Amino acid sequence: MPTRRATLAGLLSGAALGAPLAASFASRADAQEAVVPRRIPGELAEQARTRPALVPVGDVSGDVIFVEFFDYNCPWCRASAGHLDALAAMPGVGVFLANYPILSDASQEAAAIALGVLAHAGPDAYRGFHTALFAARGLVDGARALAVAEERGLDVDAVGRAAALPGIAPALEDIVVTGRLIGFDATPSTLVGPWAWEGYVDLPEKSRIVADLRA
Template sequence: MKKSVFPSLRQLTFVTGACLSLSGFSVPAYADSQSFTPEQRKEIVNIVRDALKTDPSILADAVASMQAQATAKQQSDALAAVRAHKDLFGQSNTDIVLGNPHGTLEVVEFYDPRCPYCRKVLSDLDKLVASEHDLRLVEKIVPVLGPNSVLDARAILAAGEQHAYKEFQLALMSDTASPSTDRIRRVAQHIGLNANQLIKDMQSPKVATALHNNIELARSINLDGTPTFVFGDLQIVPGAVSLDELKTALARMRKSH
């Protein structure tokens, strides 16, 4: 989602610092705008206005820099939350753990079963698990796309009670029919599950608690989309990244061990 960004006077001071340095003056980028006299502030505004007329990319570069700093801080804060709750991220009594359950390379994926990007990476994750024998991939389901996501998420967790989490997950996330309880029942029957028991388990406290805990973990890192991958406590990668990008992040994680 695109956002409009309007620079504050302090931000314009950052731009002015660069402009003034070209003019032979020196104004620190961090200078407090309140320390300037009214005449100095007027001069700064005039310099900024003239500079932007001459080269509008100055403001674009400054805004891009501020956005990069904000993104870096968001990542830093999120990783601090992961470190503070490290054991909770790796635990998964209800969600599925793929790969080596005792692997030292632990990656957590937050996904929504209705998310088309989450569906897109399913096959890549299987390939990643097959090629990385020390990978412990914890898949945490978070229904962020509304009631239909909640319905599917409950069904997938309930399938885990019949030891069919992965099989049912793949079947349900590959199914293109409109979401409904009847659809869930049909998919369950198709793969040989007890559909009546699954429907019952969907309403169990265990399933509700699992979803609640996953959502709270997602909130702790300010998750703003799915899929999102947490590589240990080193890196958070949002979006449907490619298999090569996943391998690159995993290689970086391996080097840190």
């Protein structure tokens, strides 16, 4: 295991640091009536950070990595997606986007097209598509996702073919299984190190999380 990863794992899972961090997170959540994080096993956190269908944003080799579980039909996920630019601009902070289509069949269709965009055009094109799809109003399904891909100048036939590849459905299922193992029953949900937040976390709180993990 790389030295950087081992060092970070020790920082995030060490018993001496865990209690103060938990107290800090919980006290802020109590004051704000916000989401209270819970700690999950380090092995499960590592599993979540290494799923093959995650989409990297920012410095994903940095010392603080968010994993954002989202559904394209979730309004609070739309709000959370608006944080990406700010998080990506923070030195040493990265985000992995995890398509977690648990709300409807339409969400599953949209997520498959999204992974088709990733497979066909790569993470940079995906990021623009991701932002544009969250800007769409109404039900987001496969047809809406393809329309947004076309608006972004992507080859929709190629995207459709990529979305139908044999590995796409298992890749989505892999993320869903991982999220269920963590206990995420709602979107958005966020993982940072061994800390799991189920529900919306605003940008100021995410900034404080970064500061706490580096304190």
